[in-house]
Amino acid sequence: xxxxxxxxxxxxxxxxxxxxxxxxxxxxxxxxxxxxxxxxxxxxxxxxxxxxxxxxxxxxxxxxxxxxxxxxxxxxxxxxxxxxxxxxxxxxxxxxxxxxxxxxxxx
Amino acid sequence: xxxxxxxxxxxxxxxxxxxxxxxxxxxxxxxxxxxxxxxxxxxxxxxxxxxxxxxxxxxxxxxxxxxxxxxxxxxxxxxxxxxxxxxxxxxxxxxxxxxxxxxxxxxxxxxxxxxxxxxxxxxxxxxxxxxxxxxxxxxxxxxxxxxxxxxxxxxxxxxxxxxxxxxxxxxxxxxxxxxxxxxxxxxxxxxxxxxxxxxxxxxxxxxxxxxxxxxxxxxxxxxxxxxxxxxxxxxxxxxxxxxxxxxxxxxxxxxxxxxxxxxxxxxxxxxxxxxxxxxxxxxxxxxxxxxxxxxxxxxxxxxxxxxxxxxxxxxxxxxxxxxxxxxxxxxxxxxxxxxxxxxxxxxxxxxxxxxxxxxxxxxxxxxxxxxxxxxxxxxxxxxxxxxxxxxxxxxxxxxxxxxxxxxxxxxxxxxxxxxxxxxxxxxxxxxxxxxxxxxxxxxxxxxxxxxxxxxxxxxxxxxxxxxxxxxxxxxxxxxxxxxxxxxxxxxxxxxxxxxxxxxxxxxxxxxxxxxxxxxxxxxxxxxxxxxxxxxxxxxxxxxxxxxxxxxxxxxxxxxxxxxxxxxxxxxxxxxxxxxxxxxxxxxxxxxxxxxxxxxxxxxxxxxxxxxxxxxxxxxxxxxxxxxxxxxxxxxxxxxxxxxxxxxxxxxxxxxxxxxxxxxxxxxxxxxx
Numbered sequence: 089x090x091x092x093x094x095x096x097x098x099x100x101x102x103x104x105x106x107x108x109x110x111x112x113x114x115x116x117x118x119x120x121x122x123x124x125x126x127x128x129x130x131x132x133x134x135x136x137x138x139x140x141x142x143x144x145x146x147x148x149x150x151x152x153x154x155x156x157x158x159x160x161x162x163x164x165x166x167x168x169x170x171x172x173x174x175x176x177x178x179x180x181x182x183x184x185x186x187x188x189x190x191x192x193x194x195x
Numbered sequence: 196x197x198x199x200x201x202x203x204x205x206x207x208x209x210x211x212x213x214x215x216x217x218x219x220x221x222x223x224x225x226x227x228x229x230x231x232x233x234x235x236x237x238x239x240x241x242x243x244x245x246x247x248x249x250x251x252x253x254x255x256x257x258x259x260x261x262x263x264x265x266x267x268x269x270x271x272x273x274x275x276x277x278x279x280x281x282x283x284x285x286x287x288x289x290x291x292x293x294x295x296x297x298x299x300x301x302x303x304x305x306x307x308x309x310x311x312x313x314x315x316x317x318x319x320x321x322x323x324x325x326x327x328x329x330x331x332x333x334x335x336x337x338x339x340x341x342x343x344x345x346x347x348x349x350x351x352x353x354x355x356x357x358x359x360x361x362x363x364x365x366x367x368x369x370x371x372x373x374x375x376x377x378x379x380x381x382x383x384x385x386x387x388x389x390x391x392x393x394x395x396x397x398x399x400x401x402x403x404x405x406x407x408x409x410x411x412x413x414x415x416x417x418x419x420x421x422x423x424x425x426x427x428x429x430x431x432x433x434x435x436x437x438x439x440x441x442x443x444x445x446x447x448x449x450x451x452x453x454x455x456x457x458x459x460x461x462x463x464x465x466x467x468x469x470x471x472x473x474x475x476x477x478x479x480x481x482x483x484x485x486x487x488x489x490x491x492x493x494x495x496x497x498x499x500x501x502x503x504x505x506x507x508x509x510x511x512x513x514x515x516x517x518x519x520x521x522x523x524x525x526x527x528x529x530x531x532x533x534x535x536x537x538x539x540x541x542x543x544x545x546x547x548x549x550x551x552x553x554x555x556x557x558x559x560x561x562x563x564x565x566x567x568x569x570x571x572x573x574x575x576x577x578x579x580x581x582x583x584x585x586x587x588x589x590x591x592x593x594x595x596x597x598x599x600x601x602x603x604x605x606x607x608x609x610x611x612x613x614x615x616x617x618x619x620x621x622x623x624x625x626x627x628x629x630x631x632x633x634x635x636x637x638x639x640x641x642x643x644x645x646x647x648x649x650x651x652x653x654x655x656x657x658x659x660x661x662x663x664x665x666x667x668x669x670x671x672x673x674x675x676x677x678x679x680x681x682x683x684x685x686x687x688x689x690x691x692x693x694x695x696x697x698x699x700x701x702x703x704x705x706x707x708x709x710x711x712x713x714x715x716x717x718x719x720x721x722x723x724x725x726x727x728x729x730x731x732x733x734x735x736x737x738x739x740x741x742x743x744x745x746x747x748x749x750x751x752x753x754x755x756x757x758x759x760x761x762x763x764x765x766x767x768x769x770x771x772x773x774x775x776x777x778x779x780x781x782x783x784x785x786x787x788x789x790x791x792x793x794x795x796x797x798x799x800x801x802x803x804x805x806x807x808x809x810x811x812x813x814x815x816x817x818x819x820x821x822x823x824x825x826x827x828x829x830x831x832x833x834x835x836x837x838x839x840x841x842x843x844x845x846x847x848x849x850x851x852x853x854x855x856x857x858x859x860x861x862x863x864x865x866x867x
Contacts, residue, residue: 112262113364116400127395142266142322145371146364146401153395180374182387182407 104134104168111140111147120150127154130163138169143177152186159188200252206481207248208301212294214241216550219290222283223553230271230278236379238286239268240422243372245293247426250367257296258367260311263318264289269375270322282321287554288314351413353420356434358388358406359427365401368427374409376423381413484580487540491727494530494537495823501530502844538579538725545623545632546574548587552594552621559598566605566616567598573623578630579725585702586632586722589695593634593718594619596691601638601716611713613637629704630724635717641710643667649676668708672696700804700855702726703746729824729851733817733843734800736781737788740849741813742822742841747854749801749808751816754794767794769810771801779861780812784836785850790814804854809861824851836860 105126111119126133135151137143155165167189170178178184218241221234246261267286270276292311299306355377359370377383388406392398411420417435424433501523508516508523549571560567578586602608602617609615622633643664650656650670662670670676674693699706703723710716723729723746731742758769759778768775778799782789791797791814799810822841827834838853 113367113369113401120398120400123395143371144364144369145403145405146369148371149392149403149405150395150398150400152389153392153398156389156392157395177371180378180383180385181371181405182385186387186389 103129103131104136106136107140107143107174109139110142111144112142113144113146116144116146116150119147123150123154127158132164132166133158134166134168136168137174138171140171140174143174145181148178148181148183148187152183155187204252204301207252208297209481211245211248211297214244215290215294215297217241219287219554220550222286222290223557225278225283227278227280227283232272232379235268235272235278236376239265239272240376242268243376244426245297247367251426254296254300256306256308256311257293257300260289260296260315261293262367263315263322264293265372266322267318269372272375272379276321285314285317285321289318351415353411353415353417354436355409355411355420356406356432356436357409357424358432359403360430360432361402361404363403363427363430366427366430368430370403370405370407373423373427374407377409377411377420380415380419380423381411384410384412482540487537491537491541494534495727495825498530498534498823499842499844499846501526503846506844534728538727539577541580541725541727542577543580543583544575544577545583545630546571548583548590549574549621549623551587551591555591555594556598556619559595563599564604565598565602567602568616568618570618570620571622572620576623576625576630577724578722579727581726582630582702582722582724585698586720589698589706589720590621590632590634592691592695594621597634597636597638597716601636601640603639607639625724626721629721632720632722633717634720635715637715640712640714640716641668641671641708642712643710646670668710671708672706703729703744727824728821729841730819731822731841731851732800732819733849734781734798734811734813735815735817736785736813737790739785739787740817740843740847741781741785742849742851743800743802743811744851744854745819747802747804749803751798751800753797754799754810756795759794769794769799771808771810774808776801776808776810777861778810778812779857782812784857784860802854802858804858807858807862809858822849822851 105122107119108115158165165188167187170189175184175189178187178189183189218238221237221241225231225234225238242261242265246258246265249255249257249261264286267276267282271278271282276282292314296306296311298304357370357373359368363370374383374385385407388408389404391406392404398404420435421433424431505523505527508519511519552571553569556567556569597619602619603611603613605615608617618637620633620635622635624631646667647656647662647670650667650673651658653676655670655673655676656662672692672695676692696706699720699722703726704721706718706720708716708718729742730745732745732748733740733742735741754769759767760769760775761767765777767778769778778794780789781787789797794812797812797814798816799812800816801808802811822843824839825841826839827837834850836853836857837850838856839851840848841851843849
């Protein structure tokens with residue numbers, strides 16, 4: 089039987105969390121687990137969604153709560169990149185503002 | 196109390212199989228290179244519905260498979276993946292696999308995991324590496340953006356409040372997909388209501404917390420909007436408010452980022468508001484076949500009661516009898532209408548049978564390296580469900596034969612001055628009380644010389660017999676006859692045409708073939724519209740009444756003693772238009788006591804069945820009438836020579852003759 093292609097794991101690179109290419113509903117828990125240790129960081133945290141090709145509402149909801157709550161506590165989260173698919177999904181769900189996603193993000 | 200979901204399984208399977216049929220049909224219509232967006236949407240919706248349903252019912256393998264399929268379709272829909280022949284083949288295979296998986300789950304059989312895993316792997320591969328298919332990603336995104344902006348200048352605007360329940364995501368749904376689907380209907384402006392979104396630390400990742408107020412501009416009507424939410428119906432709150440006409444142009448994509456600060460929906464002009472749900476229901480309902488059969492049965496009983504009343508009232512005299520007669524006549528008319536209406540309920544368009552052919556023709560043509568176009572006409576012609584179920588296989592056989600034997604290879608066609616692409620035509624139409632189904636092709640036609648040579652070599656025809664063209668064509672319906680040079684898995688085992696004819700005849704129909712060498716052949720099947728009612732001739736034998744189906748009667752005559760010959764040990768024959776036909780005395784078959792023993796006293800009815808004719812000797816012809824067929828088998832058992840029974844107007848029971856069976860039985864008796 090053939091093996092399934094592997095998706096890349098979450099990578100942390102100098103304060104930037106690089107998102108996987110795909111987040112199904114089930115994978116949202118994995119995303120939350122990766123974000124939990126970053127939540128309390130005082131420094132600015134970078135998120136890179138430039139490789140996120142398929143992202144579901146569950147994952148976007150996790151990210152929205154993460155960004156919103158950090159903002160409320162005066163901690164910054166910055167987008168270091170976002171794929172057109174990611175931006176499109178966020179826009180369609182009306183989450184751009186909650187995610188602090190720059191409006192000029194290339195779509 | 197937990198909801199018992201198993202009660203919905205039946206409906207789910209039924210709807211899923213239907214949906215897969217429509218998906219298959221849409222896939223076959225999909226043009227490679229320039230697919231119609233609406234077709235892709237149709238296909239996507241099917242995958243989405245099945246995924247949602249199977250996730251809800253816990254059919255995880257199906258949900259997982261359809262998820263991958265849905266992803267591929269989503270890519271196609273967004274224009275990131277182009278439709279190629281190989282992708283279209285892959286999608287068709289997916290339909291097969293989904294059908295198999297559903298069938299396995301339905302019948303509690305194990306799913307063929309290997310098959311689905313292999314195909315799912317191919318789908319995933321396609322998702323991971325769409326490069327081969329997707330030539331341009333950037334313009335595709337631009338195209339997607341254009342969809343958002345493409346709302347016409349003067350449009351209607353629906354306001355949709357969409358609040359998924361907490362379990363929405365775990366049930367296999369995703370609001371993003373729902374909104375994407377909405378976007379295919381018009382411009383979508385969604386503002387999110389995140390008031391229920393808990394603190395990050397308290398958030399359960401797969402629980403749905405968000406709600407949306409969506410402004411949908413475009414010309415979409417409420418039913419099509421509701422369709423988008425169809426599967427998610429019971430796990431979200433949905434409110435669709437009536438359209439308002441807005442003259443404002445849709446916002447350009449640059450301004451597409453909504454302003455969540457002002458989530459209040461735009462005010463809606465009140466007089467236009469209509470109740471949202473009532474008008475949206477579709478115009479049909481699903482009814483179990485048993486219920487209709489029950490209804491049919493009751494109507495049959497009513498017909499009998501009415502016939503009884505009619506007979507009684509004929510004998511009445513005196514005051515009030517005339518009034519009663521008028522009433523009974525009215526009742527008769529109403530009964531007939533009622534009967535016809537109930538019959539119509541059982542009627543289905545023949546497209547249910549025809550729909551399997553586009554796929555079959557495509558696959559076979561590919562396999563045999565032929566170019567074939569299938570044309571369907573008269574798909575809306577209706578016929579009884581039972582007849583429909585039984586005519587499918589014979590038609591499959593005929594179409595296969597046309598493709599395998601009829602249509603030539605492209606080079607042969609070109610050499611013969613024909614277009615390289617052959618045509619197979621399936622047509623249905625009503626003719627009187629019958630339905631006429633034609634399967635024709637523009638292939639090489641039947642090779643009469645070869646058929647005759649083959650029949651001679653098999654000893655089916657004598658070496659010096661001279662046969663007419665028609666008789667030669669008839670030979671292909673003989674058991675064990677095939678002229679195919681090689682037996683392929685498509686056809687050529689010679690178990691075909693005789694079975695086709697037998698099946699058609701069992702339905703009370705007939706099949707004939709017309710052909711011309713070089714220009715093609717045409718098979719014409721004529722079938723009764725229903726098996727529930729038969730046009731019959733009632734005949735009397737002693738005190739018994741039998742019903743002979745009118746379709747089998749050739750003619751009735753009174754024999755003169757000199758027309759009859761007795762053959763020693765082989766019974767009696769009589770001369771009929773140059774042929775000698777055996778005489779079957781009906782009273783001997785059924786052990787009845789006849790009132791007329793001499794052949795010239797009674798009547799002989801020439802009847803036809805199984806390609807043979809016999810003379811049926813009866814006392815008298817009583818009259819023609821439509822009779823409601825009641826099967827004997829469920830309550831009694833099969834009786835040789837009888838296809839069923841009916842109840843006559845006076846309450847007595849008459850047997851309906853099965854002439855094919857009767858003629859066979861009579862032939863065996865003579866042989867014995």
